[in-house]
Amino acid sequence: MNKHDITCPHCHKSFSLDNAGYADIVRQVRDREFARQVQEKLEAAAQEEQLAAERAKFAHEQEMHQALHARDAEIQALKNQIERHEADRQAAACLAEAERKAQLQEAMQAKETEIHQLQARLAAGTAEKELAVTKAVEAVQKERDTLQNTLKEAELKNTLAASRLKEHYELQLKDRDEHIERLKDMKARLSTKMVGETLEQHCEVEFNRARAMAFPRAYFEKDNDARSGSKGDYIFRDADEGGTEIISIMFEMKNEADGTATKKKNEDFLKELDRDRTEKKCEYAVLVSLLEPESELYNTGIVDVSHRYPKMYVIRPQFFLQIISLLRNASTNALSYKRELELTRQQNIDVTNFEEKLETFKTGFARNYDLAQRQFGKAIEEIDKSISHLQKIKENLLSSGNNLRLANDKAQDVTIKRLTRGNATMKRAFKALDTP
Known part of the structure; x- marks a missing residue:
């Protein structure tokens, strides 16, 4: 038998072990080292996975920031274009107005000069000349008034054109702002924090806020019944003071992240x-x-x-409470007609229907009694089997108790002297440990 010399790291005493003892010590050391390596690899994998998730989140946020920055740049360019068009329009309007005023001023000056000349000639001429001069003055004044009216009309047309141009660009700017707001709203709703059950939580919070005021007797809970193979997300039920159900709605919430490879459509979920x-x-x-x-x-x-x-609708989350209110109000209005119809139907029940119900009750009762009797017999058989099985378990436990008692007796008889009997190597090792 091969011997192995071992030195204790604490007391620095050496002793020898056979192959079995040495193999046991080596296995313990190897197992501890393997467990330590496995733990280190698991921690490294967890850190790497966390870093990957953070990098993906950062990349997504960068893409959304770049998109918003591009939209802001486009809006600023449009504003600059509007300002340039406004400045050009004002400069053109000012130039046209100045030219029209200069032309009118020249014409008026010429006419005034002509009037002065005619007045001078009138002072020196005859009555006939005076009449002619008067007519000429009136004609000149009429022409002057016509020029002034033309100038006013031109100014009004210019003002209307400028107003239309300004309204056109303001409408474009408003459309851009609304588009940006929709993009920002869509970004908030399509962020990684709004994927999965976050949309469901949003709808549940919105409903609970309005429950006390608008829906005091309503039931709105998650659909956890998957016995049929599938289930929706939430079920809404509301009843009147007498407990009669007014309306019931099955809700399904669907969201999707920006990074999803295959984009789903609303059509894909309507059938289910x-x-x-x-x-x-x-x-x-x-x-x-x-x-x-x-x-x-x-x-x-x-x-x-x-x-x-x-009776199916598709909505955005902001119309969640509105659709419930609309459908509930419509069902509330129809409830009175349903009650009147049910009352009329109940009043028309005759003796024949009563006898048929009684016969149906008898048949059903007999069938249920037969089924209950058979199930009662099966239950008795199962109880007998369980008693037999428990009896066997009791016998096995008693046998195990005897074996444990015998094993304990043997363990109590084990001593170092008996273990080292006939083993000189172990005797020397223990003796060396006892020697100071």
């Missing part, structure tokens, strides 16, 4: 939503969606898709 509405016995179905952010159809407001699936 209609199936969930039918299985959960809801009257209406509403898809609250942030998909297709550039669609003019879905961005305008509440979209009725009842031509595809009955």
Whole structure:
């Protein structure tokens, strides 16, 4: 048998071990080293994954900042263009007005000169000449008035044209500002913090804010019943003071991140939503969606898709409370008609229907009694099997207790003297440890 000399790192005493003892010590050291290496690799992988997530988030934020910066630059360029057009228009208007005034002034001066000449000739001439001069003066004054009116009309046309141009560019600037606001709003809604259940939490918070005032008796909870194979996100139910249900709505919330490779459409979820509405016995179905952010159809407001699936709507999150209020009010108005119809139907029940219900009750009761009796017999058989099984477990536990007692007795009889009997190597090792 091979021997291995071992030196204790604490007391620096040497002793020898056989192959089995040495192998056991080597295995313990190797296991500890392997566990340490595995832990280090797991920590390194976790750090690398966290760094990758932070880099992806930073890249996404940079892209959105660049897009906003480009939009701001475009708006500034448009503003500069408007200012240049306004300056050119004002300069052209001033130049045209100055030219018209100069021409009018020259014409008026010429006419005034002609009037003075005629007046001078009138003073020296005859009555006939005076009459001619008077007519000429009136003609000149009339022509002067005509020129003044023409100048005023030209100034009015110039003012109207400038006003139209200004309104046109202001309308363009307003459209740009609205587009930027939509982009900012879409950025906030499509950020990584609004993916997955964040949209659901947003709708739940909005509803809870208005619950006490608008929906005191309403039920709005997550749909956790997946027995049919699928489930929606939330179910809304509201009832009147007597407990009669007014309305029920199946809600589905869908969002999508910018980095998603395959972009989904609202059409992709309508069929499944209609199936969930039918299985959960809801009257209406509403898809609250942030998909297709550039669609003019879905961005305008509440979209009725009842031509595809009955009583179904697609909305943006900002119309969440509005759609509930609209549908609830419509159902509340129809509730009175439903009650009158039900009362009329109940009043028309005759004895024949009563006897049929009684016969149906008897048949159902007999069937349920037969099923209950059979299940009772099966339950008794299962109890007998369980008693037999527990008896076997009891016997096994008693046998295990005896074996543990015998093992404990053997462990109590184990001593160093018995273990080292016939083993000179272990005797020398223990003796060396006891020697100071």
